[in-house]
Amino acid sequence: MAVADAEKVEKIARTEGGRAVGGALMNSVGWLPRKIAEGRAFLAEVRGELKKVSWPSRKEVYSTTLVVIATSIFFGFYLWGLDLVFSRVLSLVLKR
Numbered sequence: 001m002a003v004a005d006a007e008k009v010e011k012i013a014r015t016e017g018g019r020a021v022g023g024a025l026m027n028s029v030g031w032l033p034r035k036i037a038e039g040r041a042f043l044a045e046v047r048g049e050l051k052k053v054s055w056p057s058r059k060e061v062y063s064t065t066l067v068v069i070a071t072s073i074f075f076g077f078y079l080w081g082l083d084l085v086f087s088r089v090l091s092l093v094l095k096r
Helices: 003-014 023-029 031-052 058-095
Strands: none
Touching: none
16 A cells, blocks of 8 residues: 555544544544555555556467466476486496
8 A cells, every 4th residue: 555545544544523533442443444444445556456457368368378288298298208217327326
């Protein structure tokens, strides 16, 4: 939350109908309105940030998903092959 918004929320929480609320009463009575105001400010900021996001198209998501799947399969077989080679080399070394 921006500093100016935080100060605004604190100011709202400290006053109740233009009258200052004191100590323990402020903590017990002002807690819920302050949290609601903080939640609203947070959701407003989230909405603003989500409007800035460049969302990929369905075609882009499909193509990048295929690349990830193909790469995972390739490296899976590559690492499986390396495991076979190293296990055979290790078994030959340990037999001697």
